[in-house]
Amino acid sequence: MFRSxxxxxxxxxxxIGFVSGVICFQAFxxxxxxxxxxxxxxxxxxxxxxxxWQIFLPIIVWGLFVLFFTTHPYLHFFLN
Numbered sequence: 190m191f192r193s194x195x196x197x198x199x200x201x202x203x204x205i206g207f208v209s210g211v212i213c214f215q216a217f218x219x220x221x222x223x224x225x226x227x228x229x230x231x232x233x234x235x236x237x238x239x240x241x242w243q244i245f246l247p248i249i250v251w252g253l254f255v256l257f258f259t260t261h262p263y264l265h266f267f268l269n
Contacts, residue, residue: 214222223234230247232239 217225226233232243
């Protein structure tokens with residue numbers, strides 16, 4: 190029962206995030222959208238100059254971020 194509730198919550202958050210992103214990129218001009226993409230993930234714009242370090246660094250950083258929140262006793266409630 191509880192696993193299906195979590196699945197529905199995560200699917201709902203994913204759908205809201207996707208729709209919000211589409212709306213934001215439709216509202217921005219192309220130059221502002223390119224600047225935002227360059228800020229968030231420059232690998233999307235430069236496909237020929239991507240190194241392995243640029244691929245794995247964001248994954249490692251987010252993994253450490255989640256690990257920090259799950260192991261810290263006062264911040265554990267943010268992920269539940």
